[in-house]
Amino acid sequence: MLEHSLPTLPMWRVDHIEPSPEMLALVEEGPIHRVRFPSGHEGWWVTGYDEAKAVLSDGAFRPAGIPPTAFTPDSVMLGSPGWLVSHEGDEHSRLRAIIGPAFSDFRTDLLAQQVESIAEQLFATLSIQPQPADLRKYLSFPLPAMVISALMGVRYEDHTFFAELSDEVMTHQHETGPRSASRLAWEELRVYIRDRMREKRRDPGDNLLTDLLLAVEQGKASEEEAIGLAAGMLVAGHESTAAQIECGLLAMFRHPEQRERLIADPSLLDKAVEEILRMYPPGAGWDGIMRYPRCDVTIAGVHIPAESKVLVGLPATSFDLRHFDNPEVFDIAREGNPHLAFSYGPHYCIGGALARLELKAVFGSIFQRFPGLRLAVKPEELELRKEIITGGFEEMPVLW
Numbered sequence: 419m420l421e422h423s424l425p426t427l428p429m430w431r432v433d434h435i436e437p438s439p440e441m442l443a444l445v446e447e448g449p450i451h452r453v454r455f456p457s458g459h460e461g462w463w464v465t466g467y468d469e470a471k472a473v474l475s476d477g478a479f480r481p482a483g484i485p486p487t488a489f490t491p492d493s494v495m496l497g498s499p500g501w502l503v504s505h506e507g508d509e510h511s512r513l514r515a516i517i518g519p520a521f522s523d524f525r526t527d528l529l530a531q532q533v534e535s536i537a538e539q540l541f542a543t544l545s546i547q548p549q550p551a552d553l554r555k556y557l558s559f560p561l562p563a564m565v566i567s568a569l570m571g572v573r574y575e576d577h578t579f580f581a582e583l584s585d586e587v588m589t590h591q592h593e594t595g596p597r598s599a600s601r602l603a604w605e606e607l608r609v610y611i612r613d614r615m616r617e618k619r620r621d622p623g624d625n626l627l628t629d630l631l632l633a634v635e636q637g638k639a640s641e642e643e644a645i646g647l648a649a650g651m652l653v654a655g656h657e658s659t660a661a662q663i664e665c666g667l668l669a670m671f672r673h674p675e676q677r678e679r680l681i682a683d684p685s686l687l688d689k690a691v692e693e694i695l696r697m698y699p700p701g702a703g704w705d706g707i708m709r710y711p712r713c714d715v716t717i718a719g720v721h722i723p724a725e726s727k728v729l730v731g732l733p734a735t736s737f738d739l740r741h742f743d744n745p746e747v748f749d750i751a752r753e754g755n756p757h758l759a760f761s762y763g764p765h766y767c768i769g770g771a772l773a774r775l776e777l778k779a780v781f782g783s784i785f786q787r788f789p790g791l792r793l794a795v796k797p798e799e800l801e802l803r804k805e806i807i808t809g810g811f812e813e814m815p816v817l818w
């Protein structure tokens with residue numbers, strides 16, 4: 419194939435919500451595609467479910483945060499010590515083990531009650547706003563920020579401050595975008611974390627910052643790594659969940675019969691959340707996570723040379739007919755839904771259980787609390803946050 423005739427990586431959503439026919443056609447064509455990325459680089463786009471798992475669990479592939487020198491990383495925080503997707507092998511396992519206890523069943527159970535009451539509190543505030551009200555401002559942005567404050571052990575009042583910084587860190591991440599504002603925000607976030615972590619010497623507790631301080635004192639991590647771990651957690655835990663709440667709501671607005679089904683049978687909640695994660699994951703534009711083979715590899719008979727750019731199209735894998743029956747149907751009662759929304763392999767999302775708790779707190783009661791909840795604009799009028807990896811919307815005006 420001539421170089422210039424390579425297909426450009428397709429946008430995977432149209433009208434902000436439905437999977438694009440162009441993406442679905444390519445998924446049907448085969449599991450691995452040679453494409454040109456929006457940056458102009460050539461590489462591979464993996465859309466097959468098994469092939470994606472093979473890439474994500476193969477040690478020959480470097481994670482997203484360790485790109486070959488030819489590529490600029492997608493984010494200013496990639497490459498910083500402690501940011502987990504910038505570490506691999508034993509070093510990654512050592513760092514991941516430090517934050518593991520924060521996600522133990524015990525702490526997650528404790529957080530579950532707090533998540534419910536935070537959601538209730540936010541619903542109450544939303545209900546007294548003049549209509550239309552911005553659902554991002556009153557729910558999808560503050561909910562994960564408040565939950566992450568509880569997990570980290572930072573002052574609840576700080577959530578606006580660090581949520582805005584984490585927002586800035588994740589903005590302008592594309593290879594062509596301006597980055598200085600994100601760099602400054604990343605530095606500010608690190609200073610904030612360092613100060614809060616040091617405070618835990620005087621005022622420890624059952625929280626992630628205390629775990630991190632102990633890890634530093636016991637020589638399990640450097641202070642820089644601990645700060646990176648905590649800052650990465652604020653960023654990863656906040657933006658993706660906010661965007662997922664918005665995409666999930668849009669999915670429910672788009673499929674009123676599924677929303678009615680959930681209201682009539684609340685026992686479908688767990689499955690509904692999985693179906694939202696499968697079919698309407700967060701993300702703007704061209705979705706997926708990067709990997710870079712350190713040596714030549716062959717996946718599903720396709721030869722991929724060392725140091726190439728390989729985008730694992732997690733959203734695309736949800737449409738692989740070998741694993742999902744009628745994948746284009748949004749079915750909140752879908753049986754067996756092994757989607758890869760939280761990735762797979764060593765970098766599998768550590769906050770998956772917490773994200774599910776937050777999504778259940780929203781979708782388990784928002785339609786009962788606001789029976790007439792609807793968008794105040796057409797879905798296509800919502801402004802997608804294109805400059806942020808995780809997507810979501812600038813605002814989401816609703817009526818009820």
Ligand code: HEM
Pocket residue numbers: 481482502503514566650651654655656658659662699700707708732759760761762764765766767768769770772773
């Ligand atoms: C719906 C919400 C969420 C989605 C869709 C999501 C998705 C993902 C995905 C796809 C990855 C893998 C990245 C890769 O393999 O390169 C990941 C990693 C990660 N996520 Fe999440 N995430 C969500 C919520 C959270 C939350 C709530 C937290 C923490 C409180 C969190 C913390 C992390 C961390 C620390 C990593 C890096 C893990 C590692 O490299 O070992 N995420 N997430």
